[in-house]
Amino acid sequence: MKILDWYILKRYLLTFLMMLLLFIPIGITVNLAEKIGKILEREVPFGAVAQYYLDFTIYFANLLYPIFLFISVIWFTSKLANNTEIVAFLSSGVSFWRFLRPYMIGATIIASFALIMGLYLAPNASKGFNEFKYKYLKRHVSVTQTTNIYRQINDNDYIYVSSYNPVTKRGINFTLEHFEGNELSYKISASSIIDNDSTYRLINYAKRTFGPVNDIIEKASRKDVDFEFDTDDLTPEDYIAETLQYGELVKFIEKEKRRGSSNIGRYEVVKHKKWSLPASVFILTIIAVSVSSIKRRGGMGVNLAFGITIAMVFVFFDKVFGVMAAQSSFSPIVAVWLPNAVFGLLAIYLLFNAKR
Structure with missing residues (x-):
């Protein structure tokens, strides 16, 4: 046989x-x-x-x-x-x-x-x-804007952008909320955020720090800020999962679940x-x-x-x-x-x- x-x-x-x-x-x-x-x-x-x-x-x-x-x-x-x-x-x-x-x-x-x-x-x-x-x-092909991005970027910080254009690297209606435990510690908002590679430029910047008695409010028409996130990571390409080996893919999915992707x-x-x-x-x-x-x-x-x-x-x-x-x-x-x-x-x- x-x-x-x-x-x-x-x-x-x-x-x-x-x-x-x-x-x-x-x-x-x-x-x-x-x-x-x-x-x-x-x-x-x-x-x-x-x-x-x-x-x-x-x-x-x-x-x-x-x-x-x-x-x-x-x-x-x-x-x-x-x-x-x-x-x-x-x-x-x-x-x-x-x-x-x-x-x-x-x-x-x-x-x-x-x-x-x-x-x-x-x-x-x-x-x-x-x-x-x-x-x-x-x-030369235009990339469609990504809308309503909501992410948890670490254990304490959450961000929201109503729309983001990967070509111009510009987001509209940006918000960052920082929590200590279950309490909101401070909130940063801006009418737009622009990725300048090493820093982020916020237009119509406002930061409100919540205190036990009075809140502290800081405002500026334009402010450069360092954040611990990357816009390419926040708005990954549709094909990103196809490029990851299995172990990397499992970790990536778990991270995206925490971020609310x-x-x-x-x-x-x-x-x-x-x-x-x-x-x-x-x-x-x-x-x-x-x-x-x-x-x-x-x-x-x-x-x-x-x-x-x-x-x-x-x-x-x-x-x-x-x-x-x-x-x-x-x-x-x-x-x-x-x-x-x-x-x-x-x-x-x-x-x-x-x-x-």
């Missing part, structure tokens, strides 16, 4: 690798054709472009590897079925469960690689990919997907084998069409629920794992149907 295991496992891994080597250069070519005008116009250094496409390769592979895996399993399993090899395997006394074992070994190898990539490699690639994009390709759902989705995507490897492998192990009248084309449809539906639900969790109160863990649960049930149904 080792010959059968190695035969299927080798074709599993080699076909998956072939799909990566086939589609990634196509993705790079399409992306380069779209971006080449801006790259030449802005005289981007060759080294930066080369690093960008190295990061793009890892980013692209991590994003679409479930589809590559699904298509590759359907491809070579359909060839086995069309060549009547599966019938020969099963006729020799091999059970369908035993026939499935090398597929599960291959899925374990791919899932382990996907887990390592998602936890460690993809975050670094995503950081380089996004930094290049915003530095060279989107530097409105983007917790988006960050939680990224965290849970690092585990759900490797798990989807087993589900998609079972579905692909179940669909393509039967010899059909239409041949490999029918299996590929049916399999690609299922893969696209899986990706569609994964994206829809991810957006729902990021932009509403929908539970991130439910949003991430629900497609796996639904398609897991489908995998069980198709597997028992194929076994019969």
Whole structure:
């Protein structure tokens, strides 16, 4: 039986690798054709472009590897079925469960690689990919203002800004409240706050220190103040969670929860997907084998069409629920794992149907 295991496992891994080597250069070519005008116009250094496409390769592979895996399993399993090899395997006394074992070994190898990539490699690639994009390709694109920012910046201080523009680094209607225990010690307010790198400039500055008898009020039309926070930290980019390794991401989410961030759902989705995507490897492998192990009248084309449809539906639900969790109160863990649960049930149904 080792010959059968190695035969299927080798074709599993080699076909998956072939799909990566086939589609990634196509993705790079399409992306380069779209971006080449801006790259030449802005005289981007060759080294930066080369690093960008190295990061793009890892980013692209991590994003679409479930589809590559699904298509590759359907491809070579359909060839086995069309060549009547599966019938020969099963006729020799091999059970369908035993026939499935090398597929599960291959899925374990791919899932382990996907887990390592998602936890460690993809975050670094995503950081380089996004930094290049915003530095060279989107530097003239206006950034939407962030509104109603409320943060706890440490154990005692809370700030509020009604709107903040990351381009001009200017916030409107700024307030800082400092507490000692449960009592408000002082409050600083200003009509606007401007980040001057080393200090913050407050316009129409006012500070009210609360005393046991009388309050102390200080005012100035303009005042430079040192604060223990960074506006880039207060208004992180939407893609920030994608650039953090797992341990850093967990700490970042806890910090943002203490600050009252409105983007917790988006960050939680990224965290849970690092585990759900490797798990989807087993589900998609079972579905692909179940669909393509039967010899059909239409041949490999029918299996590929049916399999690609299922893969696209899986990706569609994964994206829809991810957006729902990021932009509403929908539970991130439910949003991430629900497609796996639904398609897991489908995998069980198709597997028992194929076994019969």
